[in-house]
Amino acid sequence: MDQGLVPATPAQPPVQFVPLTTGSGTSPTRQFLFVLFKWRELILGLFLAFTVAALVAAVLKPPVRSAMAKILLKPDRGVAISGLNAPTARVAHSPQVLQSEVELFRSRAVLLPVARALAEERARTEGQPVAESDVEGMLGLLRNGLLPTAVPDTNVIQVTYFARTAEEAVRTLRRIVDSYVEQHALASSGAADLLTFYEREAERAAAELRRAEDELKRWQEANNVVVIESQIQAQIEAVNTLERALQQAEAELEATRSRLVMLEAQSRALPARTVMGHERVPNPLIAKLRTDLAEAEVALKDLTRNPVIDRLRGDVAAAEAALAEVDRDPLVTKLKADLVAAEVQLKELLQRYTEKDRRVEEKKDQIETVRRELAAAQKNAEATARERLATLRRELAAAERQAEREAQERIARIRRELAAAEAQPEIPGRETIGLNPLRESLERDMATARGQINALTAQRDTLRRQVREAASALADLREKRVTADRLARTVTVARDTYLAHARRLEEARVAAGLEKQQLADVAVIERPYATGETDLLRRVATVVLAGLVGLGVGVAVAFGIEFFNQSLRTAEDVEFHLGLPVLAVVPAMPPARAALAARAVTAPPGSPDQR
Incomplete structure (x- = not known):
């Protein structure tokens, strides 16, 4: 029913028709504000949900401390020993070289020895053997907490490591820096292949020694033999x-x-x-x-x-x-x-x-x-x-x-x-x-x-039986002695082989160390130290960013709903879709007045609702 036909009452003024002028329209700003005002509860809810979730995560997350160190890349040898003067010889390394050193910091060759050492320390503390999965997990933690960056316009690399405590951050960063210096020296010297060969041979000899010792131990336990x-x-x-x-x-x-x-x-x-x-x-x-x-x-x-x-x-x-x-x-x-x-x-x-x-x-x-x-x-x-x-x-x-x-x-x-x-x-x-x-x-x-x-x-029969049993046991022990001597000789040979490879490995490491001292072109200008800073600003920024993301998601959802809504909401929509001019616009009525008008229309004549 046309709402313009509803009779007016003293308590309810008549509905006013708003005539439209030719060429009138709604500006984009007004439509934007209309959508924001219409879906304000949805936008505000998403904003609060993202903000509260980020705030709770920031509060529950344990504090993070950081340690910092600085590494200086010395000038190249060819430049340093040339005939150029001092200011000309100190040429900064290219960004590609600095980025290569940054990637070396994050490489597996540098972090794997540190991860293995930390995993072994944790295993000794917990009294459990070291598993390869524990080493890989520790390697992932080291990569997530390490942040090496090149200081602009310098030959300096600034390394930051984040951990739960300042002591842990300093201790771990010190190991990472030492491993980096060692790997850098190995990459520069060319002794890595020899060390790798001796390490592989030493590991093989150690595995053979462990196998021989385990075999001897299992045999002793199976045969109840000690000495x-x-x-x-x-x-x-x-x-x-x-x-x-x-x-x-x-x-x-x-x-x-x-x-x-x-x-x-x-x-x-x-x-x-x-x-x-x-x-x-x-x-x-x-x-x-x-x-x-x-x-x-x-x-x-x-x-x-x-x-x-x-x-x-x-x-x-x-x-x-x-x-x-x-x-x-x-x-x-x-x-x-x-x-x-x-x-x-x-x-x-x-x-x-x-x-x-x-x-x-x-x-x-x-x-x-x-x-x-x-x-x-x-x-x-x-x-x-x-x-x-x-x-x-x-x-x-x-x-x-x-x-x-x-x-x-x-x-x-x-x-x-x-x-x-x-x-x-x-x-x-x-x-x-x-x-x-x-x-x-x-x-x-x-x-x-x-x-x-x-x-x-x-008694004689019992003693005869005991003598036969004892003689049989003695014969078995003598046969076992032959096997025990053979296993002991295997262990001795494996131990001698391992000691020989370990001695050669140590000699190779000494030689490599001397070569490192001669070829090293990096210097630790600032040993790892605790910065005393916390991640409070990062947490606040995370909460603010989460709030902005929630606000943006709310606005996007609101405009998405409006975009997919096919109902006619403005006079321009009517003229565009129907091709007819709009003569007037009936303003929206409050729910209470709309219900009162509906009762007045449907009430019989002379009833109180007609008044």
Whole structure:
């Protein structure tokens, strides 16, 4: 419905039609301001979003400190030694040369050694191995924090490094500058190829040495071998001990069998039954039991008669003697001979060379190594002897306790039998026939002898099995010694090769260092120092830039929306698209007045809304 037909009310003035004059139009500035005012909330929202996000990032970002250094590129040698005067000879390097030095600062050859050193320091602090990814990550951090620039109209390069703390920035920049000077000297001298060759050979020799040492270590762990010679010596002693114990057990077994044969002969010579007594006579069993008790008490007091205890005490004495004579160990004796020979060679070298000579220092290192190996061998031999002595002492104590317990049990049994016999000190005097006590005693002795034969037979079989196992283990150790010697020789050869390449590498580095001093054409005029500046201005500039970007994005979005909006908004749009002249323009009404006018139009006649 045409809004010009809405009747006017006292509370609502009639709508005014705005006639258009021919040729009237809207200026671009007015359209621009109209779009800004229309989409002011969108523009302001984007502006605040970008600004707040940048502000939060600037606040949460840790502070950054910087260190600075300056490098002077000296004039070229050809210019410096020419016949030109001093002012003419000091010609500044071309921008291309300065830019090449700047790129050298940021190159991988300069930053990779620094990144590797920093990654190794961090790995040592954290107790973890260095991974190649850690080195590459540290290299990226160094490139992001490094800012080398050429000072205009000079031969000076200003280098700035940014880090979390000033100390870290100074320390890292100092390493970068040292690496740059070294790489610059290498690039100028031509010794880089030789150093690279020796470094590659040294790394290959080191890898071969590590491989040989790892193989030896894995073999030792897999075969449970630490010091093969000590283990062989200990195994030989164990075999000898077991063989002596086996011989003693066989001798005791033969003696017990001979005693059993004798007892069986005596038992067959005695009658099975005999006259036990007449009327009341003293009990003969009391005297026998008292004799047995006295013998048992003597046996309890003198345990040395026990063959097992006697043998163990002999073994303990032998182990104590072996502990006191640790220096007689074959390995210790060999190392002492090597030490004496090395000291004699050192004296001969000192008569021909000075203290600082390489051969004298190598011989001193060899003597120190032999001394450490000698101390370790003495310590291992002493530990083995002490362990064997402690084991024998424990076995001796256990044997003594076992013998004492058996003797006490026998004494207690005899005392019980004696107490039972003393309860009847006399027996009836009439003649009684009974079992022959002597034969019973012999039968008891035979039963005891048979038990001892069974025990000694079991002990003999056990000792035979142990001797076979020990001999087999000794043979295995001897076979392992061959493998251990081969692996040790491989490690020795690899170590000698590595030391030779390392010595040649050091000599090449010394030669390269002398050449660097002669050919260096750069000078550090300002060592790395902390500038004391922070990135506060950069953060403020970032926040301001983010606000401007947000404002620009808001304006661009607003004009984009207006550009893609196909509705007719101005009289010019109507005339352009419809080709008809505009007679009048109805101004926009506030929402409240528009709703009131709509109710007045749609209300029935005479209603309050019509008034």
